[in-house]
Amino acid sequence: MEFEKLQTASLKELFISSVEDKILSGELPIGAQLPTERELAEMMDVSRGVVNSGIAEMAHKGFLEVRPRVGTFVADYRRVGKSDIFLSIMHYNGGILPEQEIRSLLEFKILIDCFSVRKLTARAITEAEVQKLEDFVDQMAETDDPQQVSELAYAYNQELSFLSGNTFAPLIYNSFKTANVQLGARYVQRYGKASLYHYLQQLLVQLLNGDTARAVALVETHLTDMMTGEHQIYE
Template identity: 30%
Template sequence: MQQMILSGELKAGDRLPSQRELARETKVSLSVVNAGITNLADRGFVRIEPRQGVYVADIARDGNIQTLVSMLDYTSTALDTSLLEPIISFRKALEPQIVRGACEHAAEDELDRIDAVVQKMEEASDETLPELTFDFHHEVEIASGNMVYSMLANTFKDIYISFFRATQAYYHPERSLPFFRHMADLIREGDAEGAVAAQMKEFSVWLEAMPKKTNA
């Protein structure tokens, strides 16, 4: 059902068959169908209207963090970059303040933790790199001296990791390893302008690497 919504086969406002019908069609118990519908509702894909039925939700209006995580996971297999570009744009607006703060406020132990993450990344497999990429940015956020950034990152952790996993489909993570080492060095040197410029350049590289849509 989720795949049908994400693919556009089911559209916002479409009424789903009754739970009894779904149980009969899928040959599973009514309790399993009920749990599945509840899960879809919790993740913002459907809305349950008592005594009226279950309808496909308007994701832009009713979606939540878990909706976005599911969409990113779907993106990683469907190679649809339309969702990735807005996330990069969001990060481009926020990252300069975070990076600048880290360059200006990072303590020695915070710099050491950033370096330690980079070392782990250099020894990691593709499977573990998305989470380590989150760890790198999280350590930079902590080092920025603004706890709001790190708390926001924790809130959006699933989104960050799903985003990094989705980008692996077209941008091999090993290509970013020199960037992370360079960023760690710039932050340790306190070179705010250089670090911000490096981050913005990396965003541009990501955008350029995205598969371009072609008109059919």
């Protein structure tokens, strides 16, 4: 039996986590001005380099707005934040997405998955494309591990976004991989893999048939069921 080496979070990571937690909890409200870098460094007993690089990373995510010669302010991260915000929200909630974010992610998946199947059924799917999707389904049949099943389901759907021919679709899909896989694993833990496996099989049948209406209906029914039906995945 092997054990992985333990790693200690860097001071920068701890600094970022501390500030983000205060923002997400509301202790630092939107529009609030942070102390200067020097003051933050003194209060948190870290170097100004740690503070400077941490602020830069949080500004990149959309948590903070740096106004030259004015100061650093808490940004309206739900309006201007990038997909990294999802990971920060998960971290703040102990690795779990709140119900609102889960619903938002599933609504997003309906949009992008339906877009992908519409684009794919508008043309003839090739034998090689079918084989790649079938491979994901076949691998799923060989495992009952929730994490592996979820990763295969993610790979299947991510491949659909790539096959749509839209350059940005797979890039956007990839940005939410961690949350997608986590929710998929929770689904399998609660309900088993049978319904997910059947869904991906049936979706492939409709893609082969070029039946846009039925493919879209399958996607909408499956994901809506995870929000409001018998297979909800809220914590």
